[in-house]
Amino acid sequence: MHFGERIRELRESQGLLQRQLAANLEIDTPMFSKIERGERKAKREQVLKIAEILKASEQELLALWLADQIKEIVTDEDQALQALKIAQKDINQANTK
Amino acid sequence: MHFGERIRELRESQGLLQRQLAANLEIDTPMFSKIERGERKAKREQVLKIAEILKASEQELLALWLADQIKEIVTDEDQALQALKIAQKDINQANTK
DNA sequence: TTATATTAGCCAAATATTGACAAGTCATAA
DNA sequence: TTATGACTTGTCAATATTTGGCTAATATAA
Numbered sequence: 001m002h003f004g005e006r007i008r009e010l011r012e013s014q015g016l017l018q019r020q021l022a023a024n025l026e027i028d029t030p031m032f033s034k035i036e037r038g039e040r041k042a043k044r045e046q047v048l049k050i051a052e053i054l055k056a057s058e059q060e061l062l063a064l065w066l067a068d069q070i071k072e073i074v075t076d077e078d079q080a081l082q083a084l085k086i087a088q089k090d091i092n093q094a095n096t097k
Numbered sequence: 098m099h100f101g102e103r104i105r106e107l108r109e110s111q112g113l114l115q116r117q118l119a120a121n122l123e124i125d126t127p128m129f130s131k132i133e134r135g136e137r138k139a140k141r142e143q144v145l146k147i148a149e150i151l152k153a154s155e156q157e158l159l160a161l162w163l164a165d166q167i168k169e170i171v172t173d174e175d176q177a178l179q180a181l182k183i184a185q186k187d188i189n190q191a192n193t194k
Numbered sequence: 195t196t197a198t199a200t201t202a203g204c205c206a207a208a209t210a211t212t213g214a215c216a217a218g219t220c221a222t223a224a
Numbered sequence: 225t226t227a228t229g230a231c232t233t234g235t236c237a238a239t240a241t242t243t244g245g246c247t248a249a250t251a252t253a254a
Contacts, residue, residue, distance in 0.1 A: 018200065031244060033201055040243075059176055066171055066180035071187055073166045079156055080188050083163035088181050090168055115231065128213060130232055137212080 002071075003047075003064040004036040010054040011036075024053050038068065099168075100144075100161040101133040107151040108133075121150050135165065 011021060022032035025046050034040035042050070047065045051058040074080035108118060119129035122143050131137035139147070144162045148155040171177035 017198090027243090028245060029199080030201070030203095030246085033199095037201080039201095043243085059179075062174065063176040063179040063183060066174060066176055067183035067187065069170050070167050070180060070184040073170070074163055074184070074188065075191075077159065077163060079160040079163055081185065082156075082160040083167060084181055084185050084188070086160060086164035087167040087171070088178065090164065091171065091177050091181070094172075114229095124212090125214060126230085127215085127232070127234095130230095134232085136233095140212085 001064070002038050003042070003061065003068050004038040006061065006064055007050055007054065007056075008036045010056050014054065016054075021050065021053060025049055041065075041068065098161070099135050100139065100158065100165050101135040103158065103161055104147055104151065104153075105133045107153050111151065113151075118147065118150060122146055138162075138165070 011018070018032045018036070019029045022029045025032065027046075031040065035042045035046075042065065044062075044065075047061050048058060050056070051061045070084070074083055077083070108115070115129045115133070116126045119126045122129065124143075128137065132139045132143075139162060141159075141162075144158050145155060147153070148158045167181070171180055174180070
C-alpha cells in the first residue's frame with residue numbers, strides 16, 4: 001500500500017472529490033490525481049495538509065510517504081535489503097547517542 | 098560508516114591519491130574530495146568504477162551508497178524507522194512474488 | 195445526449211544537481 | 225623561510241530533474 005492508495009481510500013470513504021482536495025492544496029485536479037496514483041510525489045507540506053483535511057494520522061501518512069521514496073531509491077537494486085539494514089542500524093545509533 | 102568513509106579507507110590503505118581516483122572517474126580532485134566527505138553524492142556508474150579501481154566489492158559499495166541516500170530521506174523524521182520497516186516489507190513482497 | 199470526475203500528455207517555470215575553477219589550508223621538504 | 229604537494233572550501237554556470245498548469249482524452253452517470 002503506497003501513500004497515494006491510502007489517501008484515495010480515505011478520500012473515497014469520506015465521499016470527497018479530487019477537486020476538493022486539490023483546491024485545498026492549491027494545486028489542480030490532474031496533479032492531485034497523479035499524486036494518488038503515485039505518478040507524482042507530494043511535497044512534505046502537502047502530506048501534512050492532506051492528513052489534516054482527511055482527519056488522518058499525520059504519522060501514518062508521513063511514514064507511507066517516506067517509504068515510497070525509499071522504495072524508489074532501492075527498487076531494482078540487488079542490494080536493496082542490505083542497504084535498508086545499514087540505514088536502520090545507522091539511524092538507531094544516531095537515536096541512542 | 099558512510100560510502101565516502103569507506104572508499105577513503107580503501108584508497109588510503111592502497112596508497113592512492115585523490116587525484117588518481119579523480120582522473121579515473123574523469124572528475125576533478127575537489128569533486129572527489131567532496132564525495133569522500135559525503136558532501137556530494139557519487140553517481141551510480143561512479144560507484145561501480147570506484148569499486149573496480151579499488152578492487153573492492155561492488156555490492157558492499159552499492160549498499161553503502163544506497164544507504165546514504167535512504168538516510169538522507171529519513172533523517173530528522175520521527176517516522177524514520179517505521180518508514181524503513183514499511184519499505185522493507187514491500188520489497189520483500191515484491192521479491193517473493 | 196449532457197454533465198461531472200478522473201486521467202493522459204505536453205510544456206514552461208522553478209528547483210536541484212553536477213562539475214569546473216580559483217583560492218584556501220595544512221603538512222612537510224628544501 | 226619558501227616551496228611543494230595533498231587536500232578542502234566556496235562560488236559559479238551548465239545541466240538535469242521536478243513541479244505545476246493547461247488542454248484534451250476517457251470514463252461514468254443522469
